[in-house]
Amino acid sequence: MKLDLRSINRCVRCGTCRSVCPVFEESGWESANTRGRILVMKGLASGFEADKEVQESLNTCTTCGICTEKCPAGVNPPQLVEEARRELVASGIMTAEQSDLSMRIYGSGNTFGELTSRLAWLSDRSWLKAKSDYVYFVGCMNSYRYTETAKNSFALLSKFGVTVLPDEQCCGSPLLRTGFSAARLVDANVRQMKQIGAKTIITGCAGCYTTLKKNYPAEIRIQSIPEFLADHISELNIKSLPLKVTYHDPCHLGRHNKIYEQPRRVIEAVCELREMKANRENARCCGGGGGVRSGYPDLSQQMAKRRLLDVPEGVDYIVTSCPLCVRNLRDAGAGEKVIDLVDLVARATGLPK
Numbered sequence: 001m002k003l004d005l006r007s008i009n010r011c012v013r014c015g016t017c018r019s020v021c022p023v024f025e026e027s028g029w030e031s032a033n034t035r036g037r038i039l040v041m042k043g044l045a046s047g048f049e050a051d052k053e054v055q056e057s058l059n060t061c062t063t064c065g066i067c068t069e070k071c072p073a074g075v076n077p078p079q080l081v082e083e084a085r086r087e088l089v090a091s092g093i094m095t096a097e098q099s100d101l102s103m104r105i106y107g108s109g110n111t112f113g114e115l116t117s118r119l120a121w122l123s124d125r126s127w128l129k130a131k132s133d134y135v136y137f138v139g140c141m142n143s144y145r146y147t148e149t150a151k152n153s154f155a156l157l158s159k160f161g162v163t164v165l166p167d168e169q170c171c172g173s174p175l176l177r178t179g180f181s182a183a184r185l186v187d188a189n190v191r192q193m194k195q196i197g198a199k200t201i202i203t204g205c206a207g208c209y210t211t212l213k214k215n216y217p218a219e220i221r222i223q224s225i226p227e228f229l230a231d232h233i234s235e236l237n238i239k240s241l242p243l244k245v246t247y248h249d250p251c252h253l254g255r256h257n258k259i260y261e262q263p264r265r266v267i268e269a270v271c272e273l274r275e276m277k278a279n280r281e282n283a284r285c286c287g288g289g290g291g292v293r294s295g296y297p298d299l300s301q302q303m304a305k306r307r308l309l310d311v312p313e314g315v316d317y318i319v320t321s322c323p324l325c326v327r328n329l330r331d332a333g334a335g336e337k338v339i340d341l342v343d344l345v346a347r348a349t350g351l352p353k
Protein backbone atom coordinates (compact mmCIF):
# COMPACT_ATOMS: atom_id res chain seq x y z
CA MET A 1 0.00 0.00 0.00
CA LYS A 2 1.30 3.42 -1.02
CA LEU A 3 1.58 5.54 2.12
CA ASP A 4 3.79 8.51 2.94
CA LEU A 5 6.44 6.59 4.91
CA ARG A 6 8.62 9.67 5.35
CA SER A 7 5.86 11.41 7.28
CA ILE A 8 4.93 8.23 9.14
CA ASN A 9 8.56 7.70 10.20
CA ARG A 10 8.79 11.23 11.51
CA CYS A 11 6.73 10.05 14.52
CA VAL A 12 9.13 9.45 17.43
CA ARG A 13 6.44 7.65 19.44
CA CYS A 14 6.70 10.11 22.31
CA GLY A 15 3.00 9.71 23.10
CA THR A 16 2.27 13.42 23.55
CA CYS A 17 -0.74 12.96 21.24
CA ARG A 18 -2.03 10.10 23.37
CA SER A 19 -2.94 12.46 26.18
CA VAL A 20 -5.07 14.69 23.92
CA CYS A 21 -6.74 12.32 21.44
CA PRO A 22 -10.48 12.49 22.26
CA VAL A 23 -11.09 8.99 20.89
CA PHE A 24 -8.46 7.44 23.14
CA GLU A 25 -10.04 9.23 26.09
CA GLU A 26 -13.22 7.24 25.48
CA SER A 27 -11.97 3.89 24.22
CA GLY A 28 -8.63 3.49 25.99
CA TRP A 29 -7.27 1.30 23.17
CA GLU A 30 -3.75 2.04 21.92
CA SER A 31 -4.96 1.44 18.35
CA ALA A 32 -7.54 4.21 18.84
CA ASN A 33 -5.07 6.96 19.61
CA THR A 34 -2.85 8.90 17.29
CA ARG A 35 0.38 7.03 17.97
CA GLY A 36 -1.38 3.68 17.60
CA ARG A 37 -2.94 4.78 14.32
CA ILE A 38 0.50 5.72 13.03
CA LEU A 39 1.82 2.28 13.93
CA VAL A 40 -1.15 0.70 12.16
CA MET A 41 -0.34 2.75 9.04
CA LYS A 42 3.28 1.68 9.23
CA GLY A 43 2.08 -1.91 9.33
CA LEU A 44 -0.16 -1.34 6.31
CA ALA A 45 2.73 0.19 4.39
CA SER A 46 4.76 -2.97 5.00
CA GLY A 47 1.99 -5.29 3.84
CA PHE A 48 -0.23 -6.00 6.88
CA GLU A 49 -3.78 -6.96 6.06
CA ALA A 50 -6.44 -4.28 6.60
CA ASP A 51 -8.73 -6.35 8.84
CA LYS A 52 -11.70 -5.05 10.87
CA GLU A 53 -9.47 -3.77 13.71
CA VAL A 54 -7.27 -1.83 11.29
CA GLN A 55 -10.32 -0.22 9.68
CA GLU A 56 -11.72 0.64 13.11
CA SER A 57 -8.41 2.20 14.16
CA LEU A 58 -8.34 4.46 11.08
CA ASN A 59 -12.04 5.18 10.82
CA THR A 60 -12.53 6.31 14.41
CA CYS A 61 -10.29 9.37 13.96
CA THR A 62 -12.48 12.50 13.92
CA THR A 63 -9.66 14.43 12.14
CA CYS A 64 -9.92 16.94 14.99
CA GLY A 65 -6.26 17.92 14.59
CA ILE A 66 -5.42 18.42 18.26
CA CYS A 67 -2.63 15.84 17.85
CA THR A 68 -1.12 17.93 15.01
CA GLU A 69 -1.24 20.97 17.27
CA LYS A 70 0.67 19.20 20.07
CA CYS A 71 3.07 16.94 18.13
CA PRO A 72 6.70 18.01 18.79
CA ALA A 73 7.89 16.20 15.62
CA GLY A 74 5.61 18.07 13.22
CA VAL A 75 3.54 15.05 12.19
CA ASN A 76 0.08 15.72 10.72
CA PRO A 77 -1.80 12.55 11.74
CA PRO A 78 -5.28 13.40 10.35
CA GLN A 79 -3.72 14.01 6.94
CA LEU A 80 -2.03 10.59 7.11
CA VAL A 81 -5.28 8.96 8.27
CA GLU A 82 -7.19 10.47 5.34
CA GLU A 83 -4.49 9.22 2.92
CA ALA A 84 -4.70 5.72 4.41
CA ARG A 85 -8.49 5.74 4.16
CA ARG A 86 -8.19 6.75 0.49
CA GLU A 87 -5.77 3.91 -0.20
CA LEU A 88 -8.05 1.37 1.49
CA VAL A 89 -11.15 2.59 -0.34
CA ALA A 90 -9.23 2.52 -3.64
CA SER A 91 -8.50 -1.16 -2.91
CA GLY A 92 -12.20 -1.78 -2.23
CA ILE A 93 -11.74 -2.03 1.56
CA MET A 94 -14.44 -0.11 3.43
CA THR A 95 -17.06 -0.59 6.11
CA ALA A 96 -20.78 -0.92 5.32
CA GLU A 97 -21.32 2.57 6.82
CA GLN A 98 -18.69 4.09 4.53
CA SER A 99 -20.23 2.39 1.52
CA ASP A 100 -23.78 3.54 2.47
CA LEU A 101 -22.64 7.13 3.00
CA SER A 102 -20.89 7.29 -0.37
CA MET A 103 -23.85 5.73 -2.21
CA ARG A 104 -26.23 8.21 -0.58
CA ILE A 105 -24.11 11.20 -1.60
CA TYR A 106 -23.35 9.97 -5.11
CA GLY A 107 -27.05 9.20 -5.62
CA SER A 108 -28.57 12.42 -4.29
CA GLY A 109 -25.85 15.10 -4.01
CA ASN A 110 -26.36 15.37 -0.24
CA THR A 111 -25.41 13.43 2.89
CA PHE A 112 -28.99 12.51 3.76
CA GLY A 113 -30.03 10.96 0.47
CA GLU A 114 -32.81 13.59 0.26
CA LEU A 115 -34.45 13.87 -3.15
CA THR A 116 -36.35 17.12 -2.45
CA SER A 117 -35.04 20.55 -3.50
CA ARG A 118 -32.02 21.78 -1.60
CA LEU A 119 -33.44 25.30 -1.77
CA ALA A 120 -36.86 24.49 -0.30
CA TRP A 121 -36.05 26.79 2.66
CA LEU A 122 -36.00 29.77 0.29
CA SER A 123 -39.62 30.30 -0.72
CA ASP A 124 -39.16 33.26 -3.08
CA ARG A 125 -36.31 32.59 -5.49
CA SER A 126 -37.53 34.89 -8.22
CA TRP A 127 -35.21 37.73 -7.23
CA LEU A 128 -32.02 35.65 -6.85
CA LYS A 129 -29.19 37.32 -8.71
CA ALA A 130 -27.78 35.47 -11.72
CA LYS A 131 -24.43 37.26 -11.30
CA SER A 132 -22.70 38.20 -8.06
CA ASP A 133 -19.24 38.53 -6.52
CA TYR A 134 -20.51 36.67 -3.44
CA VAL A 135 -22.16 33.27 -3.04
CA TYR A 136 -23.53 31.79 0.19
CA PHE A 137 -22.64 28.07 0.19
CA VAL A 138 -25.37 26.54 2.38
CA GLY A 139 -24.10 22.98 2.96
CA CYS A 140 -26.18 19.80 3.39
CA MET A 141 -26.98 20.20 7.09
CA ASN A 142 -28.43 23.70 6.89
CA SER A 143 -30.15 23.01 3.55
CA TYR A 144 -32.08 20.06 4.94
CA ARG A 145 -31.94 19.99 8.74
CA TYR A 146 -31.36 23.51 10.07
CA THR A 147 -33.32 25.51 7.54
CA GLU A 148 -33.96 28.36 10.02
CA THR A 149 -30.19 28.85 10.19
CA ALA A 150 -30.02 28.81 6.38
CA LYS A 151 -32.81 31.43 6.23
CA ASN A 152 -31.14 33.61 8.86
CA SER A 153 -27.75 33.32 7.13
CA PHE A 154 -29.23 34.32 3.81
CA ALA A 155 -31.23 37.18 5.34
CA LEU A 156 -28.04 38.57 6.91
CA LEU A 157 -25.88 38.03 3.81
CA SER A 158 -28.28 39.04 1.04
CA LYS A 159 -28.17 42.65 2.28
CA PHE A 160 -24.61 42.62 0.98
CA GLY A 161 -25.57 41.30 -2.46
CA VAL A 162 -24.88 37.63 -1.73
CA THR A 163 -26.66 34.98 -3.81
CA VAL A 164 -26.78 31.15 -3.74
CA LEU A 165 -25.94 28.45 -6.30
CA PRO A 166 -29.04 27.39 -8.26
CA ASP A 167 -28.21 23.69 -7.89
CA GLU A 168 -25.70 23.41 -5.02
CA GLN A 169 -24.31 19.92 -4.38
CA CYS A 170 -22.67 18.55 -1.22
CA CYS A 171 -19.23 20.21 -0.99
CA GLY A 172 -17.69 16.72 -0.90
CA SER A 173 -16.35 16.86 2.66
CA PRO A 174 -17.91 13.60 3.96
CA LEU A 175 -16.54 11.76 0.91
CA LEU A 176 -13.06 13.25 1.05
CA ARG A 177 -12.72 12.77 4.80
CA THR A 178 -13.68 9.09 4.54
CA GLY A 179 -11.53 8.12 1.57
CA PHE A 180 -13.71 8.70 -1.52
CA SER A 181 -13.46 10.93 -4.56
CA ALA A 182 -15.68 14.02 -4.70
CA ALA A 183 -14.59 15.19 -8.15
CA ARG A 184 -18.07 15.11 -9.69
CA LEU A 185 -19.59 17.22 -6.90
CA VAL A 186 -16.67 19.66 -6.86
CA ASP A 187 -16.93 20.10 -10.65
CA ALA A 188 -20.68 20.74 -10.50
CA ASN A 189 -20.27 23.39 -7.77
CA VAL A 190 -17.29 25.07 -9.43
CA ARG A 191 -19.13 25.27 -12.77
CA GLN A 192 -21.97 27.17 -11.10
CA MET A 193 -19.61 29.42 -9.11
CA LYS A 194 -17.95 30.40 -12.40
CA GLN A 195 -21.29 31.00 -14.16
CA ILE A 196 -22.32 33.38 -11.37
CA GLY A 197 -18.93 35.10 -11.52
CA ALA A 198 -18.34 34.52 -7.80
CA LYS A 199 -15.11 35.81 -6.34
CA THR A 200 -15.90 34.93 -2.73
CA ILE A 201 -17.79 31.92 -1.34
CA ILE A 202 -19.17 32.33 2.16
CA THR A 203 -20.13 29.31 4.24
CA GLY A 204 -21.53 28.71 7.70
CA CYS A 205 -20.30 25.11 7.94
CA ALA A 206 -16.81 24.38 9.27
CA GLY A 207 -16.54 21.14 7.28
CA CYS A 208 -17.56 22.88 4.05
CA TYR A 209 -15.07 25.65 4.83
CA THR A 210 -12.07 23.30 5.03
CA THR A 211 -13.14 21.45 1.90
CA LEU A 212 -13.86 24.58 -0.16
CA LYS A 213 -10.51 25.97 0.93
CA LYS A 214 -8.41 22.85 0.34
CA ASN A 215 -10.18 20.99 -2.46
CA TYR A 216 -11.56 23.77 -4.69
CA PRO A 217 -9.64 26.00 -7.12
CA ALA A 218 -7.37 28.37 -5.21
CA GLU A 219 -8.50 31.45 -7.15
CA ILE A 220 -11.90 31.38 -5.42
CA ARG A 221 -11.69 33.12 -2.05
CA ILE A 222 -13.41 31.27 0.78
CA GLN A 223 -14.77 33.02 3.86
CA SER A 224 -16.56 31.64 6.88
CA ILE A 225 -19.70 33.41 8.09
CA PRO A 226 -17.96 34.42 11.36
CA GLU A 227 -15.24 36.16 9.31
CA PHE A 228 -17.81 37.88 7.10
CA LEU A 229 -19.91 39.03 10.07
CA ALA A 230 -16.83 40.25 11.96
CA ASP A 231 -15.85 42.33 8.91
CA HIS A 232 -19.33 43.89 8.79
CA ILE A 233 -20.20 44.23 12.49
CA SER A 234 -20.81 47.98 12.27
CA GLU A 235 -23.27 47.51 9.37
CA LEU A 236 -25.39 44.84 11.04
CA ASN A 237 -27.37 47.12 13.42
CA ILE A 238 -26.78 44.78 16.33
CA LYS A 239 -28.66 45.50 19.54
CA SER A 240 -27.03 43.90 22.55
CA LEU A 241 -28.93 41.10 24.28
CA PRO A 242 -28.96 40.35 28.04
CA LEU A 243 -27.43 36.90 27.56
CA LYS A 244 -24.37 34.99 28.74
CA VAL A 245 -23.08 32.49 26.21
CA THR A 246 -20.07 30.28 25.66
CA TYR A 247 -18.41 29.40 22.35
CA HIS A 248 -17.47 25.95 21.09
CA ASP A 249 -14.62 26.14 18.52
CA PRO A 250 -15.39 23.72 15.65
CA CYS A 251 -12.16 21.80 14.86
CA HIS A 252 -12.35 22.64 11.16
CA LEU A 253 -12.75 26.34 11.81
CA GLY A 254 -10.39 26.65 14.75
CA ARG A 255 -7.40 24.31 14.67
CA HIS A 256 -7.58 23.58 10.93
CA ASN A 257 -8.02 27.19 9.81
CA LYS A 258 -7.08 29.31 12.84
CA ILE A 259 -10.37 31.21 12.93
CA TYR A 260 -10.58 31.88 16.64
CA GLU A 261 -11.07 35.59 17.18
CA GLN A 262 -13.73 36.54 14.58
CA PRO A 263 -16.59 34.51 16.11
CA ARG A 264 -15.66 35.86 19.54
CA ARG A 265 -15.71 39.44 18.24
CA VAL A 266 -19.19 38.88 16.82
CA ILE A 267 -20.48 37.31 20.06
CA GLU A 268 -19.04 40.12 22.17
CA ALA A 269 -20.90 42.63 20.00
CA VAL A 270 -24.13 40.86 20.99
CA CYS A 271 -23.72 39.71 24.60
CA GLU A 272 -21.36 38.41 27.32
CA LEU A 273 -18.97 35.61 26.36
CA ARG A 274 -17.70 33.11 28.94
CA GLU A 275 -15.02 30.73 27.67
CA MET A 276 -15.27 26.95 27.82
CA LYS A 277 -12.70 25.13 29.98
CA ALA A 278 -10.79 24.06 26.86
CA ASN A 279 -10.93 26.62 24.08
CA ARG A 280 -9.26 27.86 20.90
CA GLU A 281 -6.40 25.47 19.89
CA ASN A 282 -7.09 23.32 22.99
CA ALA A 283 -10.82 22.96 22.33
CA ARG A 284 -12.11 19.43 22.71
CA CYS A 285 -13.69 17.90 19.59
CA CYS A 286 -17.50 17.44 19.61
CA GLY A 287 -16.93 13.94 18.22
CA GLY A 288 -18.95 14.47 15.05
CA GLY A 289 -16.31 14.84 12.33
CA GLY A 290 -14.28 12.53 10.10
CA GLY A 291 -17.24 10.21 9.46
CA VAL A 292 -17.29 9.17 13.15
CA ARG A 293 -20.86 10.36 13.78
CA SER A 294 -22.20 8.17 10.98
CA GLY A 295 -19.78 5.25 11.46
CA TYR A 296 -19.52 5.06 15.26
CA PRO A 297 -22.52 6.94 16.72
CA ASP A 298 -22.05 5.76 20.33
CA LEU A 299 -18.39 6.77 20.42
CA SER A 300 -19.29 10.08 18.80
CA GLN A 301 -21.90 10.81 21.44
CA GLN A 302 -19.54 9.88 24.29
CA MET A 303 -17.12 12.54 22.99
CA ALA A 304 -19.92 15.10 22.72
CA LYS A 305 -21.01 14.39 26.29
CA ARG A 306 -17.46 14.94 27.49
CA ARG A 307 -17.27 18.21 25.56
CA LEU A 308 -20.39 19.42 27.38
CA LEU A 309 -18.51 19.07 30.69
CA ASP A 310 -16.36 22.03 29.54
CA VAL A 311 -19.35 24.39 29.45
CA PRO A 312 -19.06 27.07 32.14
CA GLU A 313 -21.89 27.42 34.66
CA GLY A 314 -24.63 29.99 34.23
CA VAL A 315 -24.61 30.38 30.44
CA ASP A 316 -27.84 30.69 28.47
CA TYR A 317 -26.45 29.23 25.24
CA ILE A 318 -23.60 27.24 23.76
CA VAL A 319 -22.85 29.03 20.49
CA THR A 320 -20.90 27.44 17.68
CA SER A 321 -20.43 27.87 13.95
CA CYS A 322 -20.82 24.41 12.49
CA PRO A 323 -24.12 22.56 12.02
CA LEU A 324 -22.47 19.19 12.68
CA CYS A 325 -21.26 20.44 16.08
CA VAL A 326 -24.76 21.83 16.75
CA ARG A 327 -26.26 18.45 15.99
CA ASN A 328 -23.83 16.31 17.93
CA LEU A 329 -23.88 18.51 21.03
CA ARG A 330 -27.68 18.81 20.95
CA ASP A 331 -28.05 15.04 20.70
CA ALA A 332 -25.64 14.57 23.62
CA GLY A 333 -28.10 16.27 25.95
CA ALA A 334 -27.68 20.02 25.47
CA GLY A 335 -30.76 20.24 23.21
CA GLU A 336 -31.87 23.72 22.13
CA LYS A 337 -29.23 25.27 24.36
CA VAL A 338 -26.82 24.82 21.44
CA ILE A 339 -27.29 27.45 18.73
CA ASP A 340 -25.49 28.64 15.64
CA LEU A 341 -23.71 31.99 15.77
CA VAL A 342 -25.92 33.17 12.90
CA ASP A 343 -29.08 32.54 14.92
CA LEU A 344 -27.67 34.58 17.81
CA VAL A 345 -26.87 37.48 15.48
CA ALA A 346 -30.27 37.18 13.79
CA ARG A 347 -31.93 37.66 17.16
CA ALA A 348 -29.77 40.68 17.92
CA THR A 349 -30.63 42.27 14.60
CA GLY A 350 -34.37 41.69 14.88
CA LEU A 351 -34.68 38.85 12.37
CA PRO A 352 -37.20 36.16 13.41
CA LYS A 353 -35.60 33.58 15.75
Ligand code: SF4
Pocket (backbone or CB within 6 Å): 010, 011, 012, 013, 014, 015, 016, 017, 018, 034, 035, 038, 067, 070, 071, 072, 073, 074, 075, 077
Ligand atom coordinates in the same frame (compact mmCIF):
# COMPACT_ATOMS: atom_id res chain seq x y z
S1 SF4 B 1 3.02 13.44 19.37
FE1 SF4 B 1 3.78 13.22 17.25
S2 SF4 B 1 5.79 12.21 17.47
FE2 SF4 B 1 4.72 11.94 19.43
S3 SF4 B 1 3.70 9.92 19.22
FE3 SF4 B 1 2.21 11.49 18.59
S4 SF4 B 1 2.44 11.65 16.35
FE4 SF4 B 1 4.27 10.58 17.15
Ligand code: SF4
Pocket (backbone or CB within 6 Å): 017, 020, 021, 022, 023, 024, 033, 034, 037, 060, 061, 062, 063, 064, 065, 066, 067, 068, 077, 078
Ligand atom coordinates in the same frame (compact mmCIF):
# COMPACT_ATOMS: atom_id res chain seq x y z
S1 SF4 C 1 -7.04 13.95 14.68
FE1 SF4 C 1 -8.01 13.89 16.71
S2 SF4 C 1 -9.10 11.92 16.75
FE2 SF4 C 1 -7.61 11.82 15.06
S3 SF4 C 1 -5.77 10.88 15.96
FE3 SF4 C 1 -5.52 13.12 16.11
S4 SF4 C 1 -6.30 13.61 18.18
FE4 SF4 C 1 -7.07 11.55 17.68
